Amino acid sequence: QVQLQQWGAGLLKPSETLSLTCAVYGGSFSGYFWTWIRQTPGKGLEWIGDINQSGSTIYKPSLRSRVTISVDTSNNQFSLKLTALTAADTAVYYCARRRGNSYPYYFDYWGQGTVVSVSS
Amino acid sequence: QSVLTQPPSVSGAPGQRVTISCTGSSSNIGAGYDVHWYQQVTGTAPKLLIFGHNNRPSGVPDRFSGSKSGTSASLAISGLQAEDEADYHCQSYDRSLGGSGVFGGGTKLTVL
Numbered sequence: 217q218v219q220l221q222q223w224g225a226g227l228l229k230p231s232e233t234l235s236l237t238c239a240v241y242g243g244s245f246s247g248y249f250w251t252w253i254r255q256t257p258g259k260g261l262e263w264i265g266d267i268n269q270s271g272s273t274i275y276k277p278s279l280r281s282r283v284t285i286s287v288d289t290s291n292n293q294f295s296l297k298l299t300a301l302t303a304a305d306t307a308v309y310y311c312a313r314r315r316g317n318s319y320p321y322y323f324d325y326w327g328q329g330t331v332v333s334v335s336s
Numbered sequence: 337q338s339v340l341t342q343p344p345s346v347s348g349a350p351g352q353r354v355t356i357s358c359t360g361s362s363s364n365i366g367a368g369y370d371v372h373w374y375q376q377v378t379g380t381a382p383k384l385l386i387f388g389h390n391n392r393p394s395g396v397p398d399r400f401s402g403s404k405s406g407t408s409a410s411l412a413i414s415g416l417q418a419e420d421e422a423d424y425h426c427q428s429y430d431r432s433l434g435g436s437g438v439f440g441g442g443t444k445l446t447v448l
Contacts, residue, residue, distance in 0.1 A: 251436065260338050261374075261382070261425055261439035276435050310381055316388075320429030320437045322372040324393065326381035 218243040222311045222327035224296075228334050234298040238311030238327050245269060245292040249314040251323060252285060252296045254307040254332075262307075266314055267294055301334045308332070339364060339433065340426050340440035347446040353414040356443045358426030359407065364438060366407035369429045373402055373411045376423040376442070385424070386411065413445070421447045 224236035238250070252264040265275040267285045275283050284297040298305060309330045312323040341359040348354040358371060365371060370389060374382035384393050386402040399414045409428075413420055426440040 249436075260441040261427070263436050263438070266436055274435065277433075314436060319431075320369050320372065320427060322384060322387045322427065322437075323374075323382075324384045324387075326383070329381050 218313065218325045220311050220313065220325055220327035222309075222330055224309075224330055224332075226331050226333060228301055228332065229336055230302055230334060232301050232334075234301055234305065234309075234332055235295065236309055236311070236330055236332075237293055237295045240292045240294075240313070245289065249321070250287070250294045251312045251314045253310045253312055253323070254305075255310065255329075256307040264296065264298075264309075303334050306332060306334045338441040339430050339438040340428060342424075342426060342440040342443045344441070345444045345446065347448055348413075348416045349448045350416055350418060352416045353412060354416060354445065355413075356411045356424050356426075356445070358409045358411070358428075358440050360409075360428060360430075361407055363432045364407075364428045364430040365404060365409055367431055369431075371402065371404055371409035372427045372437075373400075374425045374427065375420075376425065378422070382425060416447055418447050421445055 219241040222238040246269040249266040249268045251266045265285045267273045282299045287294045311327040313325040314321045315324045373386040375385045376382040390402045401412045423442045425442045430438045
């Protein structure tokens with residue numbers, strides 16, 4: 217059974233950097249893309265970006281200048297960094313496993329979510 | 337202002353059938369892209385409910401079904417049960433936006 221467990225700081229100030237990590241247990245880490253998604257009350261679910269075990273990434277264009285997703289294959293983990301935070305980045309952040317051979321991909325396993333609040 | 341539009345809420349009595357709509361445009365659902373559905377119980381992560389052409393992951397009952405027509409898709413839930421009370425999200429792909437997918441704003445299902 218695949219399980220995703222995520223962690224990271226949840227209370228941040230404007231202009232700071234968000235840093236989250238997601239560990240994958242069970243199943244294979246290679247051969248998949250791994251994803252970060254966030255959820256805000258006003259905008260619903262929002263895809264942030266994906267990475268595979270080789271480090272190939274794809275980011276949401278509107279976030280690309282502030283987002284970095286990295287991978288640590290030795291520990292079956294991947295991470296999210298989001299810089300220059302504003303209140304608009306306040307959300308629940310999820311990691312997930314991406315599936316599918318073509319658009320639209322879908323997400324079959326999710327982490328438990330991390331509440332991130334950006335406030336001075 | 338999600339790319340895919342869902343009604344904020346729907347409701348139904350136990351045993352009834354309800355449908356949740358997901359309206360897109362010619363650059364997403366109308367372009368022929370599949371629509372996936374997720375169920376999210378309050379306080380938990382979304383759970384994949386329907387993927388591709390009406391496929392259900394193991395463990396999802398066949399009371400849940402998906403359909404698509406033109407620029408819209410629908411999730412139908414038959415034999416409504418109290419445990420179905422949750423938020424439901426649709427997801428597809430938009431060729432003008434790229435990336436891995438776009439979501440609807442979510443629909444809260446209340447079982448009366």
